[in-house]
Amino acid sequence: MKAVVYKEPFKVAVEQVEDPRIQDPTDALVRITSTAICGSDLHMYEGRTAAEAGIVF
Numbered sequence: 001m002k003a004v005v006y007k008e009p010f011k012v013a014v015e016q017v018e019d020p021r022i023q024d025p026t027d028a029l030v031r032i033t034s035t036a037i038c039g040s041d042l043h044m045y046e047g048r049t050a051a052e053a054g055i056v057f
Helices: 039-045
Strands: 002-008 011-016
Touching: none
Parallel strands: none
Antiparallel strands: 002 011
């Protein structure tokens, strides 16, 4: 699947990533029909909060 991957402040990329899998009995897969950007996403994008490179938004 495609995902937005954090690289560093002010740099993200759309990349092909592994499809999610059920790993525990309490896990669920959901179909996403729409998305949005939260203010906390912008804090990470701008480097105002700690984030490791490679994290998927």
